[in-house]
Amino acid sequence: MLGSIITPDLFASALRMATPLALAAIGGTICERSGVVNIALEGIMLCGAFAGVAVTLAIGNPWLGIIAAMLAGVAIAAIHAFTSINLRSDQVVSGTAINILALGVTGFLMEIMYGHPGTTEAITTIKPIFRFASESGNSFLGTVWHWINTIFLSHTPIVYLTILIAVVAQWAMYNTRWGLRLRALGEHPRAVDTVGVSVLKGRWVAVLMSGALAGLAGANLTLEQVGSFTENMTNGRGFIALAANIFGRWTPMGSYEASLLFGFADALQIKLQIFRGQINIPSQFFLMLPYVLTVVVLAGVVGRAVGPASVGKPYEKG
Amino acid sequence: MPLLELREITKVFPGVLANDRVSIRLERGEIVALLGENGAGKSTLMNVVYGLLTADGGEILVDDKPVRIKSPRQAIDLGIGMVHQHFMLIEPLTVTENIVLGREPGHYGIIDFTTARERVREISERYGLKVDPDAKIIDLSVGMQQRVEILKALYQGVRVLILDEPTAVLTPQEVTELFTVVRSLVDEGLSVVFITHKLEEVVAIADRILVMRDGIVVGETTPGATDEVGLARMMVGRDVVLRVEKGAGTCGGTVLAVEDVHVHDDRSLEAVKGISFSVCGGEILAIAGVDGNGQRELVESIVGLRRPSSGRIELKGKDITHANARASIEAGVSHIPEDRRRRGLVLEFNLAENIILGDHRRPPVARRGIMHPRAITAVARKRIADYDIRTPSERVLAENLSGGNQQKVVVAREIGRDPELLVAAQPTRGLDVGAIEFVHRQILRERSAGKAILLVSLELEEVLSLADRILVIYEGLIVKEFAASKTDAETLGYYMTGGGGSKLDTGTGARQIATPSAGGDQ
Numbered sequence: 001m002l003g004s005i006i007t008p009d010l011f012a013s014a015l016r017m018a019t020p021l022a023l024a025a026i027g028g029t030i031c032e033r034s035g036v037v038n039i040a041l042e043g044i045m046l047c048g049a050f051a052g053v054a055v056t057l058a059i060g061n062p063w064l065g066i067i068a069a070m071l072a073g074v075a076i077a078a079i080h081a082f083t084s085i086n087l088r089s090d091q092v093v094s095g096t097a098i099n100i101l102a103l104g105v106t107g108f109l110m111e112i113m114y115g116h117p118g119t120t121e122a123i124t125t126i127k128p129i130f131r132f133a134s135e136s137g138n139s140f141l142g143t144v145w146h147w148i149n150t151i152f153l154s155h156t157p158i159v160y161l162t163i164l165i166a167v168v169a170q171w172a173m174y175n176t177r178w179g180l181r182l183r184a185l186g187e188h189p190r191a192v193d194t195v196g197v198s199v200l201k202g203r204w205v206a207v208l209m210s211g212a213l214a215g216l217a218g219a220n221l222t223l224e225q226v227g228s229f230t231e232n233m234t235n236g237r238g239f240i241a242l243a244a245n246i247f248g249r250w251t252p253m254g255s256y257e258a259s260l261l262f263g264f265a266d267a268l269q270i271k272l273q274i275f276r277g278q279i280n281i282p283s284q285f286f287l288m289l290p291y292v293l294t295v296v297v298l299a300g301v302v303g304r305a306v307g308p309a310s311v312g313k314p315y316e317k318g
Numbered sequence: 319m320p321l322l323e324l325r326e327i328t329k330v331f332p333g334v335l336a337n338d339r340v341s342i343r344l345e346r347g348e349i350v351a352l353l354g355e356n357g358a359g360k361s362t363l364m365n366v367v368y369g370l371l372t373a374d375g376g377e378i379l380v381d382d383k384p385v386r387i388k389s390p391r392q393a394i395d396l397g398i399g400m401v402h403q404h405f406m407l408i409e410p411l412t413v414t415e416n417i418v419l420g421r422e423p424g425h426y427g428i429i430d431f432t433t434a435r436e437r438v439r440e441i442s443e444r445y446g447l448k449v450d451p452d453a454k455i456i457d458l459s460v461g462m463q464q465r466v467e468i469l470k471a472l473y474q475g476v477r478v479l480i481l482d483e484p485t486a487v488l489t490p491q492e493v494t495e496l497f498t499v500v501r502s503l504v505d506e507g508l509s510v511v512f513i514t515h516k517l518e519e520v521v522a523i524a525d526r527i528l529v530m531r532d533g534i535v536v537g538e539t540t541p542g543a544t545d546e547v548g549l550a551r552m553m554v555g556r557d558v559v560l561r562v563e564k565g566a567g568t569c570g571g572t573v574l575a576v577e578d579v580h581v582h583d584d585r586s587l588e589a590v591k592g593i594s595f596s597v598c599g600g601e602i603l604a605i606a607g608v609d610g611n612g613q614r615e616l617v618e619s620i621v622g623l624r625r626p627s628s629g630r631i632e633l634k635g636k637d638i639t640h641a642n643a644r645a646s647i648e649a650g651v652s653h654i655p656e657d658r659r660r661r662g663l664v665l666e667f668n669l670a671e672n673i674i675l676g677d678h679r680r681p682p683v684a685r686r687g688i689m690h691p692r693a694i695t696a697v698a699r700k701r702i703a704d705y706d707i708r709t710p711s712e713r714v715l716a717e718n719l720s721g722g723n724q725q726k727v728v729v730a731r732e733i734g735r736d737p738e739l740l741v742a743a744q745p746t747r748g749l750d751v752g753a754i755e756f757v758h759r760q761i762l763r764e765r766s767a768g769k770a771i772l773l774v775s776l777e778l779e780e781v782l783s784l785a786d787r788i789l790v791i792y793e794g795l796i797v798k799e800f801a802a803s804k805t806d807a808e809t810l811g812y813y814m815t816g817g818g819g820s821k822l823d824t825g826t827g828a829r830q831i832a833t834p835s836a837g838g839d840q
């Protein structure tokens with residue numbers, strides 16, 4: 001029976017499930033490294049998901065939908081940036097407000113634009129890039145090819161784009177001017193200010209980037225995975241992404257890896273539902289897993305997880 | 319032609335005239351010391367020059383041209399750099415990353431770390447500021463971190479370097495090294511503004527001395543023209559007693575008894591390895607030692623902030639070995655902690671709130687669990703008056719007080735509680751001569767009142783002038799006991815650095831140990 005649970009499509013599904021988490025988590029990493037807590041990832045993702053579907057339905061081009069999702073993410077993130085950077089309000093309060101707002105606005109727009117709550121019409125989803133045949137008999141090589149093909153070559157563009165983003169962001173954080181300044185910003189903004197780098201600008205850019213990434217995460221959900229928008233369809237993914245960011249110790253690659261783990265737990269949970277009655281692990285156990293893991297990390301069991309020293313603190317010029 | 323000139327700089331904070339028409343000139347290649355008490359306005363003046371504060375009046379000229387400095391960036395572009403009292407370093411980043419931040423070498427936004435490291439090494443060699451370019455700031459000693467700050471300014475190509483109380487955080491060894499560095503900077507053509515309130519430093523390093531008091535420059539002199547006593551008088555505005563007189567001690571019965579106490583530090587290493595002593599009422603017992611020899615852990619175990627792993631601590635016969643801070647206060651232990659900003663005060667609280675901390679559960683401040691604002695104000699005003707705390711009101715936030723006044727708040731609270739035992743850890747760290755005199759007088763007054771005082775200090779001058787008895791601590795053990803009148807700084811220094819071997823000396827059976835000077839207790 002283990003053989004029917006541990007199949008290549010379990011891993012493929014883990015990779016798919018990990019993608020929206022990872023995008024939002026990397027956004028969260030960038031944002032928090034700059035010193036701004038972004039609890040609004042959930043709401044931003046939801047708005048991105050909606051904007052993606054709405055534009056695709058209107059124009060019929062899912063690629064424009066992706067761009068719209070990212071722009072919507074940036075727009076919502078701008079609200080968060082303005083309140084937490086310029087107005088120096090409490091970032092958790094601002095983020096929470098945005099989450100509630102996102103829920104309301106997307107529901108409201110559904111009513112206005114489509115005349116009903118719930119779920120939108122289906123769109124044609126973006127298809128996987130590669131389509132290689134997998135049926136190569138029962139030879140050893142055939143099996144290996146089947147696994148590789150299913151796990152790595154069966155995905156839609158954003159899945160691959162996410163891996164690229166994780167790698168590039170990781171590299172950029174430790175090798176570019178932007179990365180150095182970003183890391184410095186969240187630790188000691190005054191020190192950054194005294195060497196003549198604008199704290200305001202640096203934080204704005206970071207928050208907007210996180211908006212774009214969370215928006216893209218929403219596009220992945222609707223345009224590549226589900227094919228329609230349902231109210232509150234992000235269903236806590238933004239919060240799991242925050243957990244992934246912490247689990248990944250505020251690094252893009254770490255965030256990606258943590259998202260893979262959480263994505264795997266999710267995929268396994270779905271798989272196990274099929275075998276209900278034969279296996280007696282409640283699926284809720286796997287739903288709970290990301291949070292339990294995060295608490296374990298925060299409790300310092302796997303070494304200390306310390307965020308940027310000045311994260312969450314508004315910066316006031318001296 | 320002066321490199322930098324300030325004309326009639328005025329800066330007002332709510333309720334405080336921090337700088338009142340201050341004029342200063344700085345020539346190429348000179349070291350100007352800016353001497354003044356805590357709160358005299360030294361940092362404010364230099365923060366104006368560095369663009370962190372905007373002056374309310376006056377003019378700044380660089381190379382005889384009037385300039386407006388609105389940000390540190392502009393100051394740096396004009397060749398003015400500053401090393402702050404509280405470092406502007408990013409702890410998880412490396413030395414190189416900190417130094418090049420804001421002016422990173424490279425193309426297309428990609429940092430060329432090879433070049434960066436090379437430049438850091440180049441500057442550090444040129445000015446004799448050795449430091450590992452790849453070390454993380456968090457792993458460096460304070461002295462090293464300061465070097466990084468200086469390197470950062472040099473990397474940015476400054477011609478004027480402002481050092482704000484650079485020695486406050488350094489060990490004597492590091493101070494000597496800093497002086498060497500400062501001289502080599504001047505040899506290379508830089509000008510240095512050296513802010514301090516320590517007289518001996520001014521005399522040692524400055525070409526010219528400007529003395530500030532209450533926001534104005536009260537005088538200008540040179541080390542040759544005025545001695546330390548004269549400088550102290552200019553700075554404080556009255557004659558200062560550099561060493562407070564005290565009468566003979568009495569012993570009014572044992573107050574604190576410490577028996578074979580062992581304490582672990584934060585890394586679970588044994589920091590105190592079996593210490594025993596007792597303190598009488600009316601006696602000042604000092605523990606002298608180089609920082610990091612177990613003093614901190616010993617003090618924390620006595621005041622209830624750390625649990626001894628074994629041994630016994632008694633206060634007037636009552637067992638307080640496992641008392642927590644609250645029980646310890648209730649038993650009659652007061653504690654002036656070594657770090658007033660971190661442990662002595664809640665910086666975000668106002669003066670009144672800080673001055674009743676620890677009394678906040680008992681009358682008159684609180685009754686039946688409810689605090690009484692009017693009683694708090696009354697207690698605060700009384701303590702402000704009794705302890706001469708200079709503040710516009712009791713509602714000022716603790717973080718906005720000068721260091722001397724912050725320490726007075728701590729002293730007022732701890733002594734005002736009328737304790738049986740006062741544990742004073744470095745009670746005058748970072749204070750100017752006037753404030754030191756004040757704190758010393760308060761401690762001696764407690765002694766006259768028959769209270770027991772345990773003084774822990776790194777300053778040998780302080781230990782020698784206040785204590786009746788001195789214990790030398792070395793690597794978690796008491797290695798020597800002296801009557802204060804029968805020893806001197808040199809002898810203490812010898813034992814503090816492990817000179818007597820780390821053999822346990824109970825102090826009673828005076829063993830013959832050869833000392834380099836004649837002032838021992840043999």
Ligand SMILES: Nc1ncnc2c1ncn2[C@@H]1O[C@H](COP(=O)(O)OP(=O)(O)O)[C@@H](O)[C@H]1O
Pocket residue numbers: 331332334335336354355356357358359360361362363718719720721
């Ligand atoms: N940000 C501030 N707000 C209000 N008062 C301040 C502030 N900074 C300094 N002061 C006050 O200005 C005076 C001068 O302070 P400062 O320049 O720090 O003195 P110094 O550096 O000579 O010890 C003090 O009375 C201090 O309390």
Ligand SMILES: [Mg+2]
Pocket residue numbers: 357360361362403482483
């Ligand atoms: Mg100062």
